[in-house]
Every structure is written in C-alpha cells, then in structure tokens.
Amino acid sequence: MVMQEWWVPMGVVLLGYTALGLTGFGSALVIVPLLAWQWPLPEVVALCLLMDVPASAFHSGLNWRQVQWAELRRLLPGLLLGTLLGLWLLPHMQARWPLVLLGIYVAAVGLSALRPAAAPKVQPAGAWAWAWPVGTAIGLVALIFGTAGPLVVAWLSRRLDNAQHIRASIPMIITVAASTVLLGLAWEGRLSHAVIWQRFALLIGVALTGVWLGHRLARHVPVARLRQIICALLVVSGLMLALRAVG
Numbered sequence: 001m002v003m004q005e006w007w008v009p010m011g012v013v014l015l016g017y018t019a020l021g022l023t024g025f026g027s028a029l030v031i032v033p034l035l036a037w038q039w040p041l042p043e044v045v046a047l048c049l050l051m052d053v054p055a056s057a058f059h060s061g062l063n064w065r066q067v068q069w070a071e072l073r074r075l076l077p078g079l080l081l082g083t084l085l086g087l088w089l090l091p092h093m094q095a096r097w098p099l100v101l102l103g104i105y106v107a108a109v110g111l112s113a114l115r116p117a118a119a120p121k122v123q124p125a126g127a128w129a130w131a132w133p134v135g136t137a138i139g140l141v142a143l144i145f146g147t148a149g150p151l152v153v154a155w156l157s158r159r160l161d162n163a164q165h166i167r168a169s170i171p172m173i174i175t176v177a178a179s180t181v182l183l184g185l186a187w188e189g190r191l192s193h194a195v196i197w198q199r200f201a202l203l204i205g206v207a208l209t210g211v212w213l214g215h216r217l218a219r220h221v222p223v224a225r226l227r228q229i230i231c232a233l234l235v236v237s238g239l240m241l242a243l244r245a246v247g
Contacts (some may be wrong), residue, residue: 072169
C-alpha cells in the first residue's frame with residue numbers, strides 16, 4: 001500500500017465530514033462524486049454509508065440536548081418501509097428522472113428557505129400523515145443513491161425553525177437511515193468485499209476528526225448565518241443530485 005495514494009481520499013473525507021460537523025449533513029455529497037473518480041461508485045456509496053453511521057452518531061452525541069427525537073419517531077416507520085421498497089426495486093429500476101425531480105425539489109426548498117419570508121411549517125396535526133411518505137422517500141433514496149441528507153433537511157427545515165435544532169437532528173436521522181440501509185445491503189451481500197472494510201478502517205478516524213472540526217467551527221457561526229449556510233448547501237446539493245442523474 002503506497003501512502004501517497006491515500007492523501008486524496010483522506011483530504012476528501014476530512015472535507016466532507018467537516019461539512020457534516022458544521023451543518024449536520026453534506027458528507028456524501030462531497031465524498032461520493034470526488035472518490036468515484038478513484039474507486040468504483042458502488043464501493044464508494046457503501047463506504048460512505050459505513051462511515052456515516054459512527055460519524056453522524058458522534059455528531060448527535062456532541063449536540064445531544066438539541067436533538068429533536070420526536071422527528072425520528074415520526075419518520076422511522078417510513079424509513080423501514082423505504083428500505084424494504086428499495087431492496088425490491090433496486091434490481092428493476094432506472095431512477096434517473098426521479099432523481100432529477102428530487103434534486104430540483106430539494107434545491108427549491110433551499111431557495112424558499114433562503115427568502116426573508118420563511119416557508120410555512122408543516123403543522124403538528126398533519127405531521128404523522130406527511131412523515132410516512134417522507135420517511136419512505138428517505139429510506140428509498142438512501143438505499144439507491146447513498147445520500148438522503150438533502151431530503152432530511154428539506155423535511156426538518158419545514159418542521160423546525162431553530163437552526164441549531166435542525167443541525168443537531170439531521171445526523172441523528174441519517175444515522176438511523178444509514179443503519180437500516182446497511183442492514184439491507186448486508187442482507188443482499190453487498191458489504192462482503194474486504195476492500196470496503198479496509199478503506200473504512202483507514203478513513204473512519206479522519207471522518208470523526210472532520211466532524212469534530214466542523215462542530216468547533218459551528219460554535220463561532222451565528223444562528224442566522226448557520227441557517228443560511230444550511231439552506232445554501234441544500235440548494236447546491238439538490239443541483240448536484242440532479243446533475244449526477246443526467247450526467
């Protein structure tokens with residue numbers, strides 16, 4: 001193993017998880033497109049999901065008191081359903097245009113939230129009805145594309161008006177979504193490649209360091225500015241999803 005070959009992957013992972021530590025999401029949107037130039041895309045997606053579980057859990061632990069656990073309870077049934085649906089659909093579907101539409105929707109949500117007049121939140125009375133389809137979409141997208149962070153942010157940005165609560169709650173939901181997806185991938189035998197676990201062992205320390213760095217940076221960012229950063233990243237990530245689908 002030549003150490004020089006790992007400088008780029010280590011830098012990409014550090015950058016991706018620093019973004020997650022700062023905003024609560026975005027790691028896969030940085031890591032997957034960049035590392036896919038060096039390694040096969042399915043291996044990169046699996047590796048990113050494996051790192052997302054401990055890294056996102058670490059982020060939630062650093063922000064434990066601000067995590068909104070009720071949002072996870074609303075989404076959890078849909079997450080499980082979406083994972084099962086994805087396992088069934090994955091061998092049969094070409095999801096280019098659904099991903100384009102998803103990316104456009106996510107970017108539109110980010111643009112709407114950036115406007116001075118905030119978009120109206122989903123009312124608690126209707127949260128359970130909306131949470132099932134949204135949770136299903138999160139589980140399905142996470143399984144097929146390896147990243148559902150923009151969809152999680154789109155939901156939470158309409159449910160919560162506190163940027164710190166949004167930032168703390170995103171990784172908690174991503175942790176559960178990635179865990180359910182990994183169980184599905186393991187069932188399908190897609191985590192049996194030794195090279196994935198070797199890369200995980202070498203890069204997970206870098207990922208956790210990035211989360212810690214991002215968390216430290218977030219302490220010095222005003223709440224209003226943090227919300228703007230999250231919304232701007234939402235716009236960029238939505239456009240990246242759409243471009244990735246048509247590319």
